[in-house]
Amino acid sequence: MNQDHDMLWNKCLLTIGETVSGQAFDTWFAPIRPVSLVDNELTIQVPHRLFYEWLEEHYVEVLKNSLNAALGTPGRLQYRINPVKTKVRTPSLSRRQGQLTEQVQLTQAKMPGNPFVIAGVGRPRIPSNLDDKYTFTNFVEGDCNSLARNAAKAVADNPTQTAFNPLVIHGCSGLGKTHLLHAIGNYVNEKYPDKAVLFVGADTFTQHLVDSIATNSTNELLSWYQNVDILLVDDIQQLVNRKKTQDIFFNLFNVLRQNNKAIIMTCDRPIIELDIEERLRSRFQWGLSADLSEPALETRMAILTCKAMNNNVELPTEVAEFICFHIQHNIRQLEGILNTMVMKRGITGQEKLDIPLAKDVMRSFVSDIHREVTPEIIQKAVAEHFDLDVEKIKSTTRRRQVVLARQISMFLVKQHTNNSLKNIGKLFGGRDHSTVIYSLKTVEDLMDTNDEVKRALAELDRKIRIGKGEW
Numbered sequence: 001m002n003q004d005h006d007m008l009w010n011k012c013l014l015t016i017g018e019t020v021s022g023q024a025f026d027t028w029f030a031p032i033r034p035v036s037l038v039d040n041e042l043t044i045q046v047p048h049r050l051f052y053e054w055l056e057e058h059y060v061e062v063l064k065n066s067l068n069a070a071l072g073t074p075g076r077l078q079y080r081i082n083p084v085k086t087k088v089r090t091p092s093l094s095r096r097q098g099q100l101t102e103q104v105q106l107t108q109a110k111m112p113g114n115p116f117v118i119a120g121v122g123r124p125r126i127p128s129n130l131d132d133k134y135t136f137t138n139f140v141e142g143d144c145n146s147l148a149r150n151a152a153k154a155v156a157d158n159p160t161q162t163a164f165n166p167l168v169i170h171g172c173s174g175l176g177k178t179h180l181l182h183a184i185g186n187y188v189n190e191k192y193p194d195k196a197v198l199f200v201g202a203d204t205f206t207q208h209l210v211d212s213i214a215t216n217s218t219n220e221l222l223s224w225y226q227n228v229d230i231l232l233v234d235d236i237q238q239l240v241n242r243k244k245t246q247d248i249f250f251n252l253f254n255v256l257r258q259n260n261k262a263i264i265m266t267c268d269r270p271i272i273e274l275d276i277e278e279r280l281r282s283r284f285q286w287g288l289s290a291d292l293s294e295p296a297l298e299t300r301m302a303i304l305t306c307k308a309m310n311n312n313v314e315l316p317t318e319v320a321e322f323i324c325f326h327i328q329h330n331i332r333q334l335e336g337i338l339n340t341m342v343m344k345r346g347i348t349g350q351e352k353l354d355i356p357l358a359k360d361v362m363r364s365f366v367s368d369i370h371r372e373v374t375p376e377i378i379q380k381a382v383a384e385h386f387d388l389d390v391e392k393i394k395s396t397t398r399r400r401q402v403v404l405a406r407q408i409s410m411f412l413v414k415q416h417t418n419n420s421l422k423n424i425g426k427l428f429g430g431r432d433h434s435t436v437i438y439s440l441k442t443v444e445d446l447m448d449t450n451d452e453v454k455r456a457l458a459e460l461d462r463k464i465r466i467g468k469g470e471w
């Protein structure tokens with residue numbers, strides 16, 4: 001029997017309706033329109049590319065079987081991708097009633113329940129969700145973050161032609177990942193105002209998806225996401241154990257990347273350690289992965305000082321050093337201490353931010369700011385000060401600078417620890433106790449006469465006291 005494309009497609013829908021869930025039917029098959037039937041080749045129209053890719057990936061067998069059954073002979077399927085731009089009324093088959101009904105397709109600007117939609121004409125406006133207080137200007141660069149910072153800036157400079165797509169910034173908590181995401185977004189917004197930037201947490205993305213499933217508007221949600229030019233996704237580790245979200249994100253990722261849209265993501269661990277589907281993981285590894293590591297003392301101090309300046313707070317260097325010496329792993333904690341100090345100062349009417357106040361506030365951030373200072377810590381500090389290896393200090397070298405560093409180390413070990421002269425000798429390459437006595441005497445003499453020694457001792461003593469929490 002000769003049949004036209006509408007009749008054939010209706011038959012296909014009946015078979016499909018018996019195979020897939022009601023929700024899948026409504027989401028993925030109801031929006032399809034049959035277009036033509038020529039020589040057993042059925043052409044169907046789908047709303048957008050993502051839709052087509054999803055069908056190919058998940059329902060190709062269902063479609064093939066239903067077409068073959070409807071034709072009674074093997075057939076072929078062709079797709080036509082045609083985004084729905086306007087409100088149209090099209091006849092389609094309701095699965096449950098098994099008869100032709102009128103169905104209204106929604107335009108993108110009319111998506112119900114979509115958290116981002118601002119009604120308007122043409123391309124939907126996208127609120128970026130950016131916090132303008134995080135910029136490249138107030139991001140302090142150091143060895144710990146320079147790759148990530150420079151890659152982020154490169155993407156922001158040229159978001160649609162970047163080789164770093166995706167860019168994944170990973171690192172432990174509080175090291176500036178989210179700051180960099182916002183910085184990219186803010187920079188792009190300023191330099192390319194016509195580009196649509198969106199910042200979204202991976203958990204928020206999941207929530208949107210869950211909501212859209214509940215309201216049968218997943219396609220609309222995804223179409224909407226495809227309007228984004230620069231997608232900034234925070235904390236992608238939240239995708240772990242969320243299979244459905246991973247599936248949808250996989251497709252969105254592919255479409256965006258194919259269309260040269262930039263995708264920048266943050267993660268609390270390297271992608272290789274992320275327990276997600278392999279296909280998603282391999283795509284995340286296409287671009288560049290840059291890590292943020294713990295900043296050195298000087299960088300931490302620069303960050304804290306920068307935060308203080310931005311808040312018009314005067315923070316003496318020794319107070320910044322004291323705080324940063326003890327807080328090594330998390331910049332957010334540094335900020336928390338500064339903010340609490342400012343607040344407490346306001347309450348007590350105290351004028352300056354000083355070390356006793358810092359110490360008081362820090363008790364709730366670090367369990368023990370009174371650290372034991374060991375000979376190893378002293379040897380390391382002295383080696384750093386004189387730009388030498390610790391091993392050199394312990395060696396038999398008689399070079400003047402090395403001898404001086406060795407003698408100062410012995411002196412400080414004697415002052416700050418309970419080691420006997422005999423033990424100190426052992427710690428410095430097995431020297432006897434008379435050598436140690438000679439060293440201590442030499443340093444005492446030089447303390448009054450030699451400026452270099454005076455300065456070195458003052459500086460090292462200060463560092464050791466900060467380390468012990470004894471300011």
Ligand SMILES: Nc1ncnc2c1ncn2[C@@H]1O[C@H](COP(=O)(O)OP(=O)(O)OP(=O)(O)O)[C@@H](O)[C@H]1O
Binds near residue numbers: 139174
């Ligand atoms: N290099 C830096 N320069 C200036 N501020 C920084 C720097 N690194 C971190 N910060 C600040 O530290 C705070 C914490 O940073 P952010 O929220 O970006 O951390 P995160 O790595 O995203 O942490 P989490 O994984 O816990 O979300 C922010 O206020 C941020 O501005």
